[in-house]
Amino acid sequence: TGHELGHKKEAFDRWMAKLVLAVVGYGHFFIEHNKGHHRDVATPDDPATSRMGENIYSFATREIPGAFKRAWELEEVRLERSGKSVWSLDNEILQPLIITVALYSALLSFFGPIMLIFLPIQMAFGWWQLTSANYIEHYGLLREKLPNRKYEHQKPYHSWNSNHIMSNLILFHLQRHSDH
Secondary structure (H helix, E strand, C coil), X not given: CHHHHHCCCCHHHHHHHHHHHHHCCCCCHHHHHHHHHHHHCCXXXXXXXXXXXXXXXXXXXXXXXXXXXXXXXXXXXXXHHCCCCCCCCCCCCHHHXXXXXXXXXHHHHHHCCCHHHHHHHHHHHHHHHHHHHHHHHCCCCCCCECCCCCECCCCHHHCCCCCCHHHHHHCCCHHXXXXX
């Protein structure tokens, strides 16, 4: 849901994407996916594209920190261009992070230390779901590097797609990944 809402143009939908991703502490996905992954998909520059022969565990250890690092760098450049500090509330990585901290603090206050067991589990599950989707959607695909040292434009065959109705219903249209 956070993935799909992050592609919308309306401010409310985009804030809902941040909120949904904040629930699992993965708010940086909003920036990384839309501004990094879409630009670099199926290239060696994309931490969210799995390589041929790479298993999902190796991919996860590369993708998760790589995605956060790239999101932070992208947001730093954006804020610098507008003369703002990366530590300001305009930082779209810090916004969902603040929501995560507030939500987790409230849950800890209300339910007590037992949440120290459940919150990391649900967080890991959410991260694993997004990482698994990234792993599958572009596994082993690579765009051709052109003579001008740029990569060819993305095409539908740079994503694995599925037209099954159950995939459509369960994954909120994610099975037609190259459509977005």
